Amino acid sequence: MLERLEELRHEGLTAVEASNSEDELREIEVRLLGRKGALTDLLKSLGTLPKEDRPAAGQAANRVKQEIAAQIEVARGKLHAFNLATDLAGDGLDATLPGPKPPAGGLHPLGQIARELEDVFQSMGFRIADGPEVELEDNNFDALNIPADHPARESHDTIWVTPEGDGRGKGKGVCMRTHTSCVQIRALREHGAPLRVVAPGRVFRQETPDPTHDHTFHQMEGLVVDKGVGVHHLLHAMNTLLEGVFGRKVETRLRPGFFPFVEPGFELDARCPFCKTGCRVCKQSTWIELMPGGMIHPNVLRACDIDPDVYSGYAFGLGLSRMVMLRYGIDDIRWLLSGDLRFLEQFRA
Amino acid sequence: MKISLNWVGDFVDISDLSAERIAELLSLHTAEVEGIETVGDAIADVVVAQVVSCDPHPDADKLSVTSVEYGAAEPAQVVCGASNVRKGLKIAFAPVKACLPGDFKIKKAKLRGVTSCGMICSERELELSEEHAGILELPDDAVVGTRLVDHLGLSDSVLDLDNKSLTHRPDLWGHYGFARELAAILNRELIPLPVLEAWPEGSTDLAIELADTQGCPAYFGLAVDLQDGPKAAPALIQERLLAIGQRPVNDLVDLTNYVLQEIGQPTHAFDLDKLSSSDIVVRLAKQGESLTTLDDENRELDARDLVIADKSAAIALAGVMGGAATEVGDSTTRILLESAVFHPVRTRRTSQRTALRSEASMRFEKSLDPNLAEQALRRFAYLLLNARPDARLHGAPASAGLAVAPETILALCPERTARLLGMDLSVSDVAQSLERLGFQVEPQGRLLSVQVPTWRSTKDVTTEVDLIEEVGRLQGYDQIQATPIQAPIVAPPRDPRRQLEHRLTQRLAGVHHCFESQSYSFLDDVWLERLSLPLSDFVVLDNPISDSMRLVRRDPVPSLLEQAHANLRERPSGQLFEFAKGYEPAVDGAAPIERRWLCVVAWAPVQKNESPLQSLFAHSRSMVEDVMATAGLSPHFEPADSVLAWAHPRLHMAARAHRGPEAARLGSFAALHPHLADDLGFDGYQVVVSLLDMSAIYEASKSAKPSFRSPSRLPGIKVDVALALPASLSYAEVEIEVRRAGGKLLDSLELFDLFEGGTLEPGQRSLAFRAVLRAPDRTLVEKDEQKFIKKVTQAAERLGGSLRG
Numbered sequence A: 001m002l003e004r005l006e007e008l009r010h011e012g013l014t015a016v017e018a019s020n021s022e023d024e025l026r027e028i029e030v031r032l033l034g035r036k037g038a039l040t041d042l043l044k045s046l047g048t049l050p051k052e053d054r055p056a057a058g059q060a061a062n063r064v065k066q067e068i069a070a071q072i073e074v075a076r077g078k079l080h081a082f083n084l085a086t087d088l089a090g091d092g093l094d095a096t097l098p099g100p101k102p103p104a105g106g107l108h109p110l111g112q113i114a115r116e117l118e119d120v121f122q123s124m125g126f127r128i129a130d131g132p133e134v135e136l137e138d139n140n141f142d143a144l145n146i147p148a149d150h151p152a153r154e155s156h157d158t159i160w161v162t163p164e165g166d167g168r169g170k171g172k173g174v175c176m177r178t179h180t181s182c183v184q185i186r187a188l189r190e191h192g193a194p195l196r197v198v199a200p201g202r203v204f205r206q207e208t209p210d211p212t213h214d215h216t217f218h219q220m221e222g223l224v225v226d227k228g229v230g231v232h233h234l235l236h237a238m239n240t241l242l243e244g245v246f247g248r249k250v251e252t253r254l255r256p257g258f259f260p261f262v263e264p265g266f267e268l269d270a271r272c273p274f275c276k277t278g279c280r281v282c283k284q285s286t287w288i289e290l291m292p293g294g295m296i297h298p299n300v301l302r303a304c305d306i307d308p309d310v311y312s313g314y315a316f317g318l319g320l321s322r323m324v325m326l327r328y329g330i331d332d333i334r335w336l337l338s339g340d341l342r343f344l345e346q347f348r349a
Numbered sequence B: 001m002k003i004s005l006n007w008v009g010d011f012v013d014i015s016d017l018s019a020e021r022i023a024e025l026l027s028l029h030t031a032e033v034e035g036i037e038t039v040g041d042a043i044a045d046v047v048v049a050q051v052v053s054c055d056p057h058p059d060a061d062k063l064s065v066t067s068v069e070y071g072a073a074e075p076a077q078v079v080c081g082a083s084n085v086r087k088g089l090k091i092a093f094a095p096v097k098a099c100l101p102g103d104f105k106i107k108k109a110k111l112r113g114v115t116s117c118g119m120i121c122s123e124r125e126l127e128l129s130e131e132h133a134g135i136l137e138l139p140d141d142a143v144v145g146t147r148l149v150d151h152l153g154l155s156d157s158v159l160d161l162d163n164k165s166l167t168h169r170p171d172l173w174g175h176y177g178f179a180r181e182l183a184a185i186l187n188r189e190l191i192p193l194p195v196l197e198a199w200p201e202g203s204t205d206l207a208i209e210l211a212d213t214q215g216c217p218a219y220f221g222l223a224v225d226l227q228d229g230p231k232a233a234p235a236l237i238q239e240r241l242l243a244i245g246q247r248p249v250n251d252l253v254d255l256t257n258y259v260l261q262e263i264g265q266p267t268h269a270f271d272l273d274k275l276s277s278s279d280i281v282v283r284l285a286k287q288g289e290s291l292t293t294l295d296d297e298n299r300e301l302d303a304r305d306l307v308i309a310d311k312s313a314a315i316a317l318a319g320v321m322g323g324a325a326t327e328v329g330d331s332t333t334r335i336l337l338e339s340a341v342f343h344p345v346r347t348r349r350t351s352q353r354t355a356l357r358s359e360a361s362m363r364f365e366k367s368l369d370p371n372l373a374e375q376a377l378r379r380f381a382y383l384l385l386n387a388r389p390d391a392r393l394h395g396a397p398a399s400a401g402l403a404v405a406p407e408t409i410l411a412l413c414p415e416r417t418a419r420l421l422g423m424d425l426s427v428s429d430v431a432q433s434l435e436r437l438g439f440q441v442e443p444q445g446r447l448l449s450v451q452v453p454t455w456r457s458t459k460d461v462t463t464e465v466d467l468i469e470e471v472g473r474l475q476g477y478d479q480i481q482a483t484p485i486q487a488p489i490v491a492p493p494r495d496p497r498r499q500l501e502h503r504l505t506q507r508l509a510g511v512h513h514c515f516e517s518q519s520y521s522f523l524d525d526v527w528l529e530r531l532s533l534p535l536s537d538f539v540v541l542d543n544p545i546s547d548s549m550r551l552v553r554r555d556p557v558p559s560l561l562e563q564a565h566a567n568l569r570e571r572p573s574g575q576l577f578e579f580a581k582g583y584e585p586a587v588d589g590a591a592p593i594e595r596r597w598l599c600v601v602a603w604a605p606v607q608k609n610e611s612p613l614q615s616l617f618a619h620s621r622s623m624v625e626d627v628m629a630t631a632g633l634s635p636h637f638e639p640a641d642s643v644l645a646w647a648h649p650r651l652h653m654a655a656r657a658h659r660g661p662e663a664a665r666l667g668s669f670a671a672l673h674p675h676l677a678d679d680l681g682f683d684g685y686q687v688v689v690s691l692l693d694m695s696a697i698y699e700a701s702k703s704a705k706p707s708f709r710s711p712s713r714l715p716g717i718k719v720d721v722a723l724a725l726p727a728s729l730s731y732a733e734v735e736i737e738v739r740r741a742g743g744k745l746l747d748s749l750e751l752f753d754l755f756e757g758g759t760l761e762p763g764q765r766s767l768a769f770r771a772v773l774r775a776p777d778r779t780l781v782e783k784d785e786q787k788f789i790k791k792v793t794q795a796a797e798r799l800g801g802s803l804r805g
């Protein structure tokens, strides 16, 4: 009996030692420990032993049973760890595979920049104003102190609706607005002084399209009228605006510039972001002309029934199209109104 | 406009400043300098050389094979075709690898079998003059190996000014004006222009008549005799003209050019012997009159054009260009030099009508200082008499008319000046700035009385703020410290329309995967037919960019469709949207009527066996519903009753603010009409256009109230029912009946399947609904479900069909 037990123990432990699959371990389990297994049979045959030998034999048999069962569990654990390691190292796992393209939409960079700037200006107390793209000559020219015989009114600059004659040139015409500055007039006439306004929108010029010019482009007009407004305030507003566009402080300078509706008038230059010593974008000057502006001409204030002896104001015009091109490094303005998805997809919602 | 710094240096000492520094000073204080050219840069590689041997080419009669000594270790063998090449001649030589004007790089070459290493240059090849008859002959004392530019003494820098930044400054159209600016900026002395101070005694038989004193308020004519004909101008004159890109012609022409470039006043020399009379009249052109101008173009004149004429014909287009018939030529010995004042706007109009924008017209249209007219003659006479001892003036110029600059005296408040500029300025800062620029300043109480000089008073400086600008730019804008405005910030009223658009933009891009676009406002006439609209429905441009952009869009549908089509090849499916303004003509000639639209164009390839529930049209409907919901609206949809030419006659749904014929139309969506789809090249694609009226949506959204319904705590029951019904019944008709069957218990209803064929009878289709029934106060039981199914069955039978299960 005990010999048989020792035999089974030896057989079991050797088999467990030699096994290298779950199937083999299960087979050993069934063959030795199962309901019809050899060890179970042996236990069943305890009855044939003399009564006094039975407890010792029973204990010995149970010990062997437990020992084998424990060894099977140990082997099973090792096997599992081994299999896992094999799996992790195996083929069929390629972390570099691409995922499916998520459905995407996007915001136009012109819209994005306009909305961002609207936020910046609203936080500084500016209201957002709007005006028509097809505008009255008076708002586009006369009220802006642009003389009746000024070349800007002529058809090589301005796209007219009204045919020549027909009141055109006398403030009675209708044209595609050539700047957002006409919203100055609309806003001043509607709200009076003091006033802070920005007005984004599209404007139109007689222009043959090329990489840097288009007949339709976007501007944002800014205007402040209050008591004691000076050039130093304008400079501050322009700097703030550029920080909003580029997300950092920008070195700027003011130069004289001429526009009939401001006096003095300026061009604001910013340090070229593309170079240190001169490049093609800045025409080797290290400065880029970014924004015209100036102190609102007294004649403009008068045209809007505001007393220039009491109020003064500044105005600036930001070229949104140009800002977008500079911000993203867009090489051709005609992408902006192309509707080409390969262009639009690069600007995410 | 080009400005030679050597030339400017005649009138103000700038010898200690680099060209870069001067350019910067002018940019910061006066006008934008766009570039700096170093004169001679284009021929910097050309050296003085000598022909040491010269033999005929073995295989070509007209070529010579030369050996050229040019300062290198070895002489170069050069094949030359010029007839004046000869042994011993000093020449201008471009060795191999040198660059000539026009980016022409010299390479080793074989000419008729003989190697040639370099080029012996003519004046034209060096862009020194038009001379190309032979190679340039240099004097014998020229030193071999020195650079040609050094030999010629061509060392000058030329500033390129942006003309647009000068349009308001009549004083800056010549070198003297820039000298005056620099003298003021640097606070240095301005040297007066040397002129002939006193006209000689004597008189001319010239008689001048002004028939149009608005067009020409003053005219001077100076008669000059020369013993010999025109000659080459003095080297300095030629050099300077060359430096600024003007080709020298002869001394008479060159001197008129020189004076023009120096003080900005155009003059013109006529050959007096070619005039038919010594009576000159400045008059309007006659009907049908024509004139051949100096550029040999015969020009039909307009009765609004002003001409200079002798007894028989027009001899010049006033202020624009002289006539060819009276041009100064080789045989000219008597000239009439014209210097006049012409009306700025009329000169510009004539120059536009004739498409002739000359150096003269460009200046007259700026409102020149009238004093310059006589000044120019004095300067011309001074230069001519120095260069040509044989020249003789008959006396003072003949003249007619009178033109004086407006006498402008302005009151300037120094305190206001400082406040507006945001600068710390004393009264004397203000006064001195102006005086340096030639303004005369007198204190007058707390104010300054400022007299504007004639070269600034014609149109440029007319009000106090103009003076303030002068002070600011002379002081330097770099002194201004950016300062936030010191006024209380009042929270601005938000524009709710704009906020709504921003919300919808985010929704369309973020949830519906649409791309925000911007498209052009102009349409081609072909859209008249495509949209079946008459021309009178459009705002039409008088001078469009091109004929294909004559119409102003009424809405963005056409332009977005064109964008969609352009995308097909690279992006077979996609969705573009645009918030845009559209215009319609007003009836009474008032400003056009503006409408604000949201347009979405979606496209995708046609799918075989696609369920209508998955079609682009169905998706567009969901999108429109969601846009409306985002605006707080739950509109009523119905088949559109109006006929839009771009819309499919049946797949076209309109949204109204609520049920009922008087409800506001909010917009519609439609599959593209097959005709238009074909015409635009969309075959194989489904295209759906949604066009929403933002004004109407905004108005409707104002009365929309936010609403909330507590989610029920009691469970509902899901019931699926499929109905076989005649295919002619619309879903909308069926839905009404099913909803009615559900009554108050119907919590939600969704169509989840739709098919025809199979076991269905022909002409029938199956609609499968998922209904959720729920009561607010009790848990529903099987009896409720049975009751619902029974009612649905009855409804199906009423509609001519049956319940399928």
Ligand SMILES: [Zn+2]
Pocket: A272, A273, A274, A275, A276, A278, A279, A280, A281, A282, A283, A284, A285, A286, A287
């Ligand atoms: Zn740069």
